[in-house]
Amino acid sequence: MTEVSLAGRPSRLPEPGPLPNRLQLTDDGQLRHMLTIEGLKRELLTEILDTAESFANMNEKAVKKVPLLRGKTIVNLFFEASTRTRTTFELAAKRLSADVLNINVDTSSAVKGESLLDTLRNLEAMNVDMFVVRHQESGAAHFIARHVAPGISVLNAGDGRHAHPTQALLDMFTIRRHKGDFTKLKVAIVGDILHSRVARSQIHALNILQTGEVRVVAPCSLLPADVDQLGVQVYDNLDEGLRDVDVIIMLRLQRERMEHAHLPSEHEFYRLFGLTSRRLQLAHPTCLVMHPGPANRGVEIESAVADGPHSVILEQVTYGISVRMAVMSMVMGVHQT
Amino acid sequence: MSVLIENARIIDPADGFDAVAPLCVQGSEILARGQIPDGFEPRRRIDGSGLWLIPGLIELAARLREPGEEHKATIASETLAAAHGGITSVVIPPDTDPPIDSPAEIELIARRTRQACGVRVHTLGALTHQLEGQQLAEMAALMQAGALGVSNAHRPLASLLVLRRALEYATTFGLTTVLAAQDASLTGSGCMHEGAVCTRLGLSGIPEAAETAALGAILALVEETGARVHVARLSTRRGAEMIAKARAEGLPVSADVAAHQLFLTEMDLAEYDPNCHVIPPLRGQRDRDGLRAAVARGEIGAICSDHQPHEADAKLGPFAGTRPGISGLETLLPLTLRLVEDGLLGLHEALARVTTGPADILGLDQGRLSAGAAADFVLYDPGAMLEIRRGDWLSAGHNSPFFDWTFSGAVRETWVAGRPAWSRPAEDTE
Numbered sequence: 001m002t003e004v005s006l007a008g009r010p011s012r013l014p015e016p017g018p019l020p021n022r023l024q025l026t027d028d029g030q031l032r033h034m035l036t037i038e039g040l041k042r043e044l045l046t047e048i049l050d051t052a053e054s055f056a057n058m059n060e061k062a063v064k065k066v067p068l069l070r071g072k073t074i075v076n077l078f079f080e081a082s083t084r085t086r087t088t089f090e091l092a093a094k095r096l097s098a099d100v101l102n103i104n105v106d107t108s109s110a111v112k113g114e115s116l117l118d119t120l121r122n123l124e125a126m127n128v129d130m131f132v133v134r135h136q137e138s139g140a141a142h143f144i145a146r147h148v149a150p151g152i153s154v155l156n157a158g159d160g161r162h163a164h165p166t167q168a169l170l171d172m173f174t175i176r177r178h179k180g181d182f183t184k185l186k187v188a189i190v191g192d193i194l195h196s197r198v199a200r201s202q203i204h205a206l207n208i209l210q211t212g213e214v215r216v217v218a219p220c221s222l223l224p225a226d227v228d229q230l231g232v233q234v235y236d237n238l239d240e241g242l243r244d245v246d247v248i249i250m251l252r253l254q255r256e257r258m259e260h261a262h263l264p265s266e267h268e269f270y271r272l273f274g275l276t277s278r279r280l281q282l283a284h285p286t287c288l289v290m291h292p293g294p295a296n297r298g299v300e301i302e303s304a305v306a307d308g309p310h311s312v313i314l315e316q317v318t319y320g321i322s323v324r325m326a327v328m329s330m331v332m333g334v335h336q337t
Numbered sequence: 338m339s340v341l342i343e344n345a346r347i348i349d350p351a352d353g354f355d356a357v358a359p360l361c362v363q364g365s366e367i368l369a370r371g372q373i374p375d376g377f378e379p380r381r382r383i384d385g386s387g388l389w390l391i392p393g394l395i396e397l398a399a400r401l402r403e404p405g406e407e408h409k410a411t412i413a414s415e416t417l418a419a420a421h422g423g424i425t426s427v428v429i430p431p432d433t434d435p436p437i438d439s440p441a442e443i444e445l446i447a448r449r450t451r452q453a454c455g456v457r458v459h460t461l462g463a464l465t466h467q468l469e470g471q472q473l474a475e476m477a478a479l480m481q482a483g484a485l486g487v488s489n490a491h492r493p494l495a496s497l498l499v500l501r502r503a504l505e506y507a508t509t510f511g512l513t514t515v516l517a518a519q520d521a522s523l524t525g526s527g528c529m530h531e532g533a534v535c536t537r538l539g540l541s542g543i544p545e546a547a548e549t550a551a552l553g554a555i556l557a558l559v560e561e562t563g564a565r566v567h568v569a570r571l572s573t574r575r576g577a578e579m580i581a582k583a584r585a586e587g588l589p590v591s592a593d594v595a596a597h598q599l600f601l602t603e604m605d606l607a608e609y610d611p612n613c614h615v616i617p618p619l620r621g622q623r624d625r626d627g628l629r630a631a632v633a634r635g636e637i638g639a640i641c642s643d644h645q646p647h648e649a650d651a652k653l654g655p656f657a658g659t660r661p662g663i664s665g666l667e668t669l670l671p672l673t674l675r676l677v678e679d680g681l682l683g684l685h686e687a688l689a690r691v692t693t694g695p696a697d698i699l700g701l702d703q704g705r706l707s708a709g710a711a712a713d714f715v716l717y718d719p720g721a722m723l724e725i726r727r728g729d730w731l732s733a734g735h736n737s738p739f740f741d742w743t744f745s746g747a748v749r750e751t752w753v754a755g756r757p758a759w760s761r762p763a764e765d766t767e
Contacts, residue, residue, distance in 0.1 A: 038537065116654060137655035137657055138656065139540070140655040142608050162540075225533070225535060226536055
């Protein structure tokens with residue numbers, strides 16, 4: 001009586017479900033857009049990281065530029081403020097010899113669907129090759145990818161709470177450089193999981209790379225519903241969550257997204273979930289401390305930890321350029337030789 | 338005009354009549370069913386061989402977008418879409434612009450309806466002044482002007498005290514109050530079912546408790562006031578169970594469900610499909626199955642289309658910013674009959690959920706085929722294949738997740754008050 005009926009569905013369509021790859025991969029499995037980490041294959045993530053590795057070596061040399069994307073036009077289309085992400089995307093594009101246009105759309109005026117599409121159409125008319133998009137609405141990058149002219153690639157630079165794939169990739173790159181094999185690692189993601197697109201993308205990436213254990217640590221009011229179904233162990237106590245971990249990823253408390261009563265005070269949050277030197281001692285002695293930035297010192301992380309010997313926070317920024325170069329060249333179908 | 342329809346299989350869920358028999362129509366009413374009275378001289382004879390003759394469907398919640406949002410749709414366009422879908426009566430919720438909170442709006446709608454294809458258009462009046470949730474609307478005047486009941490649509494009430502007073506006042510006139518079980522603060526800015534899929538998509542969730550908490554409050558007030566309440570658009574299994582329990586205890590409550598809730602779940606949002614953006618949201622598979630079971634058992638007495646046509650731009654944007662709603666008039670009957678194919682319930686029960694079920698909820702005397710009833714009926718070809726195609730679609734709103742679905746069986750003709758409101762174009766009927 002309660003059996004699932006699929007009889008009425010058109011037979012030529014695949015099974016319904018949130019499968020994100022119909023849009024972002026070509027028929028032969030190559031990256032067309034980079035919208036989300038979810039559903040990507042391990043081999044593809046490894047290929048991106050390997051490609052980023054070759055760019056990272058180049059970025060340490062005196063001449064930092066390659067002609068891979070010469071003649072291509074890349075538009076950074078940012079509907080939400082950003083410094084780090086936008087500048088590293090810009091630098092990545094310039095080091096690939098592309099022409100870059102930065103557009104910051106005023107977010108104070110309500111951005112409606114039509115105007116988003118209109119903005120897109122106008123830019124398309126200028127024969128651009130790639131959009132790097134940040135938007136406050138989850139699914140915005142998917143929307144743009146669905147409506148963009150064929151041949152134009154879309155890179156998601158953060159959409160609402162949904163995804164920030166290049167951030168997750170640069171985090172994986174940083175972890176891999178320091179730790180090598182993911183399968184033996186315990187990784188704890190700490191803080192405002194609920195509002196974090198970074199955490200969602202990191203969880204997918206860590207699981208695809210077969211990380212030994214992925215933990216999320218937060219008060220229950222900052223955990224999204226059924227988060228355990230993403231393949232994580234849930235901890236509501238920081239001391240327990242940090243025990244023996246090899247990597248700690250602290251998240252920014254997104255106060256601007258908190259519409260309702262999520263926390264009594266920042267003070268109490270820091271007391272219970274802030275990463276301090278004392279707590280860091282619970283983790284593995286060679287533990288990495290990461291943060292996607294910008295960090296709220298004294299809210300989620302103590303300055304001594306953010307600037308301490310375990311911290312790789314600034315390396316993350318540096319590697320962001322190489323990882324974005326890798327993704328940009330791959331979606332354009334060109335390869336570093 | 339007098340009409341004789343012969344050789345069709347007449348199916349009347351109101352009294353279980355099911356036979357190949359004649360139906361005699363005199364003027365706007367059914368003169369006789371099952372026999373031809375002596376001296377009946379029809380002006381027109383229709384051969385219904387191979388066809389079913391069923392009561393016209395009654396749709397409990399159709400936004401026709403008039404007055405106020407004629408850029409989305411009009412009474413003329415949507416009543417024709419209704420007839421195309423085998424629907425002969427629609428009920429408009431009061432959230433038009435301006436809201437239906439005075440006889441003037443009801444008269445305007447009646448006037449527009451007279452210029453349309455003939456499908457009956459009924460109204461629900463506002464429960465509170467301008468649907469603002471503060472002060473009671475003039476329910477007695479609305480009832481005298483023709484409103485079948487009162488409702489605040491999806492707009493919140495200021496407090497449970499307002500709801501209590503509104504229920505008490507409506508009871509004075511024997512008016513049914515139609516309520517959405519949806520707590521505004523728990524719904525917040527949510528746009529989909531809260532759960533694992535929502536977490537993956539990074540959208541704001543609407544928890545199950547948004548429905549059950551509101552339903553708990555409604556049922557407590559029904560118990561206290563004895564008011565007759567119809568709960569519109571259930572979306573959760575738990576909500577359906579609460580309604581079943583309340584009915585078993587004898588409370589005067591009924592409920593309906595939107596047809597799409599019986600077929601789609603949160604999984605259908607896939608890559609942010611805005612055509613699956615509905616309020617209340619598509620929920621989990623357990624909810625879908627629970628709602629189906631409640632429909633089969635009759636605890637949910639009506640299936641509706643929750644018709645909400647939109648212009649294309651309303652669905653063009655990132656998911657949360659798109660307008661919720663499905664244009665559903667033309668898929669209500671196919672989806673309802675698909676439940677029969679799925680073995681969920683019998684043909685008579687399924688038809689009852691879209692005919693006598695909604696009629697009984699709002700006290701309409703349509704939805705049946707006995708002698709003396711209104712001649713509102715559908716000639717249905719059970720052997721035809723129906724593919725939902727944009728080219729055949731009559732609603733001005735093309736926001737449907739059901740395009741490209743195929744169904745067996747299709748409406749051939751829809752009659753209202755003894756006149757054809759829609760017939761399938763001749764080239765399609767061979």
